[in-house]
Amino acid sequence: MFPAAFDYHAPTSISEALKLLGNGNKILAGGHSLLPLMKLRLAEPPALVDIGRIPELDGIREEGDTIVIGARATHAAIERSDVLAQKVPLLCQTAAWVGDLQVRSRGTIGGSLAHADPGGDLPAAILALDATLTAVGPSGSRTIAARDFFTGLMSTGLADDEILTEIRVKALPPRTGTAYEKFPNPASRYAIVGVAATITLGSDGTVAQAAIGMTGLSERAFRASGVEVALAGKRPVETEVAAAAEQADQGQDALGDIHASERYRRHLSHVLTKRAVLEAASRARS
C-alpha cells in the first residue's frame, strides 16, 4: 500500500523544527521504522518534519569520558565509529544487528529510540549502558535517563513537542566486556528477543558489575535486574551464568505472536542472556 497524503517540511534548525510539531506531525529521521508503518497506514501523520538538514543532530564526539552521539547518527555510522569501538563497543555490536545493510545506512539511533518498537535493538544497549538522552522542547532542553525513557508499547518519555537531540554514554571502565545476542524475526529481522550485556570483572575474576538490557520479550525494553543481582560476585562460568539467566524474564509479561509464542520467548530470554553474559565476560578477560 502507499501512505495517506501528507505534507513535508525540511527545517534547518531545531527551533524551526519545534514550531512544526504538534497536530500529530511526526519527525522524519531515517524513516525506516516510520515509513513502513505509513505504507501499511498504521500511522497517518498529517505532516512529516524532516530533521535531516539540522547539522547539530549529526556526529559522534567525545567530551571527557562521555561520548555524545547525535540523534541522527545512523546505525552504520555507529557500527563503524572508532571511538565507540574503543570506548563503548556494545553500541557497535548492537547496531551491527539492526535490520540489514540498507536499513543501517538510513536508520538512526534517535529514530529507533523515539519509535520504541518492542523489537528494536538499540533500546537494550542504551539501557545496559545507563545512557542519558537529551530532549529539546519549546521550554528548553532536559535530560532523561535511559531507565525512565521506555514507558510502554511504542511509548517513551518524550513529549509530543520535543525532539530527541543526543544520546550520552560513558566510556566503559577497565576489565569490562560487552555483547549483544539476538534472535531475529525471520521476516522483519526485528528482535524476537535481544539481550545486551555489560560485565565488569573484579580483580579476582568474579562479576563486579553486570548490566543486562533486554528487548523483544515484552512491550518495552527493560533491565533484567534479577539476573544482575544473581550474577554479582559469581564466577562467570556456564553453570553460574545459566542459573542467573533463569531470572531473565522474571516479573515480565511476555509477548506472543505468529513468530514466537510467549513460552518460546521466555525460553529465548534465558538462552540469549546466558550467551550474552558468557561472551561479555570472556571479552572482559581479554
Added chain:
Amino acid sequence: MAGQVHGGVAQGIGQALMEQAVYDDNGQLLSGSLMDYALPVAADLPEFQTDHTVTPTPSNPWGVKGIGEAGTIAASAAVVNSVVDSLAHLGVRHIDMPLTAERVWDAIQSAGQGR
C-alpha cells in the same frame, strides 16, 4: 540452468524452514506483509554447489526436459529429512513445515516427554 536450480532450491528451503500463511480463528490473514511472511534472502542461504548427470529423454528430438521443479521439490524434502534425522536420537519422528525454531524446539521437548 544452474541459476534456475539455485532459485528452485531457495524456494524449497524457504518452504521447509520459513514460509507460512497464518490465519487467526476469524480467518484474518496474520502474515499479510513481508514484515510477517518470511522469505529466504541470499544472506539466509549457503553457497550452492550444483552438479548434474545427462540422460537425453527419448520423447522429443532434442532430448530435453524442463528443469524448473527439480530444485524446489527435492530441496524441501532433503532439508526436512536432514533435520528429523539429526533429532532422531531424541525420539523425533516428524515435524510439520515450516521448521521454525519454535517448532523444532517443541518437537525436541515433546519427544523428551515420550509424546
